[in-house]
Amino acid sequence: MTQAFDLHSHLQSDPQVQMPTRPRISDEIARVWYNEQLLLLLGGPHDVVLRGKAVRNLLPQLLPLLNGLNSRETIGERLAQFKPATIDDTLQLLHVQGVLEEGPLPSNTLEPHVVRAFSQQLAFYSRFVDQTRICRNRYEVLQRLQSTPLLLLGGERLVAPLLHQLAQAGLGRATWLANVSPTTTYALPHLELELQVSAADGLLDAVDHWLAEHNDGLICLLTSTAQTELTQALNQRAIQAQSRFTRLWLHPQHIELGPTTFAHEAGCYACAEQVENNAPDLSEPNAPLSLNEQLALSQASLVIGNLISGLSPIVTGGVRYVLDPVSLEFVAQSVHRLVHCPVCGQPNLDAPRDLLVGAGHFENLPLWYHANTDERSYAIFPKAHQQHYAPKNALAIVSGAKGYTNVQRHALSQLQAQWQPDPAVDISAQLPLQASIAPLAWLLEQAFVRKPASQTIGAGQRFVPSGGNMASQTVYLLNHKLSGLATGIYHLNQHEATLEAIRPSFSWDEVVKVFPSDPLDSQTLGLLVLTAAIGRVEAKYGAKSYRLALYDCGAAAQAVELLAGAAGWQVEQISVFYDQELRDVLQVYSPSETPLLVLRLVGPNAEVLQ
Structure with a gap:
């Protein structure tokens, strides 16, 4: 079920989403009016369901104008009784949903007799131009085949x-x-x-x-x-x-x-x-x-x-x-x-x-x-970029970050208290604070928590990127010696800026079994585990998802290391661990969430932990 909601305002500044100058909807796409406010468009790459007041008021007058002969400006003039933003949103929605193509272009140089001879093929191509958008209309498909x-x-x-x-x-x-x-x-x-x-x-x-x-x-x-x-x-x-x-x-x-x-x-x-x-040895058939x-x-x-x-x-x-x-x-x-x-x-x-x-x-x-x-290069095409605006991906962007219910939550702002990094003060003078949770709460807030949404980006922004803004990263804290927070395993809720206690009590003997060598010593403050929901990124990027997840993980690790320096800590990367054992410790049972990297937080010297 798809609705247009300020879609044009989100896409108008995106140069990779090129709206047709003379939009056209194929006659081969069936239009089924379920009721006055529900329209089904069938016969394209996928079925499209549209609902809302615009279905009743606007679409009956707009669809006949989408014949490839009217420019968007002409359509606006013909439908002057509607707000321009409403028309723009509707056209963008139809375009992103794959039912619009470009009308005839000056670059379409097919001979008239060729167009007539392949009229049925052209009608078929018009239904599937949206699969890649390499060809802007049916004529470009046939023109490529001809030339x-x-x-x-x-x-x-x-x-x-x-x-x-x-x-x-x-x-x-x-x-x-x-x-x-x-x-x-x-x-x-x-x-x-x-x-x-x-x-x-x-x-x-x-x-x-x-x-x-x-x-x-x-x-x-x-x-x-x-x-x-x-x-x-x-x-x-x-x-x-x-x-x-x-x-x-x-x-x-x-x-x-x-x-x-x-x-x-x-x-x-x-x-x-x-x-x-080892190709099979076969004889020529007759x-x-x-x-x-x-x-x-x-x-x-x-x-x-x-x-x-x-x-x-x-x-x-x-x-x-x-x-x-x-x-x-x-x-x-x-x-x-x-x-x-x-x-x-x-x-x-x-x-x-x-x-x-x-x-x-x-x-x-x-x-x-x-x-x-x-x-x-052959896998890069305009439609791939439009997947950013697909409804399922838009939902993942806004609500993709994971959260737990019925657990105790600790607000990062309260854990941080009044602590702020002060570059003017020598780190050695701040040492009594370095063993507390306050610097880590500040670090997580800066690196991972989504900031308030702007007018153009509905999901907010983070210091650490994610592939396609799909919120694929998840962060866990295994607190060992940080004061101000009980020992346990915590999940970072990136939307609510809280640490969620998912395992308040557990044995560190379980953690030792995760690693071939013991990651704990007298200077270890805790462990940060970075995981990625690769399956979610795969919905948009396919085979590139694993590569993007690793890039995002590397960017996150770099951000943590840079910010940790302000707290006087060192960060050591641990990439050798037993995946399944770490999943068991974190109680991560989703097959799409994969542990990628463990970061060990280390105090500057042993006095910090005394």
Whole structure:
């Protein structure tokens, strides 16, 4: 259930959320009026439910104007009886919910006869433009399909049916490299097809010639066998030319789609060979296409069409899909990028190799981790940014921080009392205060507690960031020798600025079992445990969530260390601990909340603790 509430005021200053200048709602999206104040929009990427007075008063007059011909200014003039802010909020809501596209643009240069020939396809594309927003309207989807060059390598048995499917989707240019002349002449409407028959020893020269003219295109190998040597040769050429390459392996006994090579961004076929090189040995089939192959060809046409048009998020970057013959589902298998890959990496890089990723192939763990969690250009698209404003994420931003009920709470302001760091006073003169909870209460208040909300940021702000403002971090205090607060385990409520006593009494013997070496000594004041709700961040950022959670944890640790200096403390990081034992001590049973780091608060000298 979605409502517009000052949405325009939140988004108007965001340059990454570009409203259509001439908004259009597809005729293919069904409009079901449940009652006067409840409207269902069905047929897009997801169903949309709208409610409120504007549904009864505004939408019946607004929707007919959303035909792609009226600018937002014209719409405002035609609906002068409504407040401009109400119209803006409604348009923003419809846009974020995925039912609006841009009207015809001057850059849409499709020939009229092409538009007429693909009218049904255009209507379909209009419903799903919102999946990425790479294409602003239906015409840009078809324009990309018509203009992007495609190179297909393979025999007639696989290439011919794939070409038929792509031509029906709107493909406009293709070059077919075959080593045997096809038995039929293929003349597909609105598809400019160039057929080249080349001997096996001249195939790569033909590919080099094509790449010299079309390095912005896509190379696709359709094969019934592994063809490892040809695959690696095409992979290497695509990387050198900064082009894209994918292999579609279709055999009655084995279906494998991808991965797609993106130079220096995702794992390539050479990376995959370093890790695993046990392709099944299959013979070339002569029988008609099996049901599995027909299913795979339909999926392959979607993969290629999407790589060309950008209509949907790219799923084959660093991933290959193998068909399970029992469930008939495609199972994703990651193809990690190798820093020391002989083709796409730096094989001679002078870095320690401490991670075994294949038979005899070692990688540098930190470099390997960053190479496989870094941003990738093909995964960045406008719609991903709009996820910040999705209703479920907005709710998480405002109320995502965790809290406990039926526990004793200690307000940070009361624990802090009158204590303030005084840079003008020598730390040694403040030593009697350093063993109290007061400096830590000040530290937690400054670093983690949300400050009062501003007019533009409804959830407030913190000194410590969080990925997408998803409130993923949770902080626990294990008090050992800080005076002014009883020994126990406390949870920091970041909204209420309180420490919640979740385990007022417990044995420190439990804590000792968490760590391979005892973290407690005469100078230990307490332990801070930083956890992250990675699952919550994953709802917005997908595979990048773990990387973002670690970044946020590092930023939090740095903030604690900097602020602790004002209290005369030292902070030691402990990253070696037993996860499950620490979960048990904290009584954290949610599978999405993961302990990431433990910080040990240390007094400046032993006199502090006397």
